[in-house]
Amino acid sequence: DTGVSQDPRHKITKRGQNVTFRCDPISEHNRLYWYRQTLGQGPEFLTYFQNEAQLEKSRLLSDRFSAERPKGSFSTLEIQRTEQGDSAMYLCASSFPGREGKMNTEAFFGQGTRLTVV
Amino acid sequence: SQQGEEDPQALSIQEGENATMNCSYKTSINNLQWYRQNSGRGLVHLILIRSNEREKHSGRLRVTLDTSKKSSSLLITASRAADTASYFCATDTGGGNKLTFGTGTQLKVEL
Numbered sequence: 001d002t003g004v005s006q007d008p009r010h011k012i013t014k015r016g017q018n019v020t021f022r023c024d025p026i027s028e029h030n031r032l033y034w035y036r037q038t039l040g041q042g043p044e045f046l047t048y049f050q051n052e053a054q055l056e057k058s059r060l061l062s063d064r065f066s067a068e069r070p071k072g073s074f075s076t077l078e079i080q081r082t083e084q085g086d087s088a089m090y091l092c093a094s095s096f097p098g099r100e101g102k103m104n105t106e107a108f109f110g111q112g113t114r115l116t117v118v
Numbered sequence: 119s120q121q122g123e124e125d126p127q128a129l130s131i132q133e134g135e136n137a138t139m140n141c142s143y144k145t146s147i148n149n150l151q152w153y154r155q156n157s158g159r160g161l162v163h164l165i166l167i168r169s170n171e172r173e174k175h176s177g178r179l180r181v182t183l184d185t186s187k188k189s190s191s192l193l194i195t196a197s198r199a200a201d202t203a204s205y206f207c208a209t210d211t212g213g214g215n216k217l218t219f220g221t222g223t224q225l226k227v228e229l
Contacts, residue, residue, distance in 0.1 A: 033216060042206050
């Protein structure tokens with residue numbers, strides 16, 4: 001396992017179409033995060049899972065966005081009825097909790113999926 | 119929303135010089151992390167400093183944390199052209215381990 005893997009790397013879609021992205025975390029990591037990054041900005045948190053449970057969702061995650069992690073391994077992020085404003089880099093990260101149960105450990109990021117909505 | 123802000127937004131130096139980037143944040147934290155991002159790529163973790171630590175070193179990197187001022191700095195010594203990238207600070211405020219990133223510093227190291 002060489003790291004967090006995201007697929008596809010690039011996606012161009014027409015406005016109104018649905019898209020789905022996949023993230024495969026590092027195998028022993030039970031926490032998985034999705035972030036969105038627009039040009040010139042830092043990543044913004046969207047949602048995170050511990051095993052298969054989705055524990056938190058940002059207000060950035062509108063009703064058109066849904067994320068799943070059905071078996072506690074890979075995750076998918078779906079965007080329905082895409083809008084031009086959805087164009088961004090979607091980053092996935094995974095981590096393993098520290099001894100205190102909190103995140104005093106690093107997050108490992110994938111290469112991201114760059115979405116362009118035309 | 120972005121928690122922190124990096125300063126400067128852009129920095130251009132010559133190879134061999136030191137680069138210092140600063141990060142300010144707004145709320146109490148569990149830890150602060152620095153990441154590097156090459157153009158159009160994912161983020162690479164550089165260093166994590168806990169809220170009860172004041173300074174940490176890793177190779178050519180030195181990070182300081184001042185929780186009273188809610189600020190951190192990243193020093194890269196003897197910079198190399200390969201250090202050219204964007205650098206982000208990210209804070210973990212303890213709410214489910216999500217990271218809140220700053221706006222980043224674009225570092226350019228010229229030969």
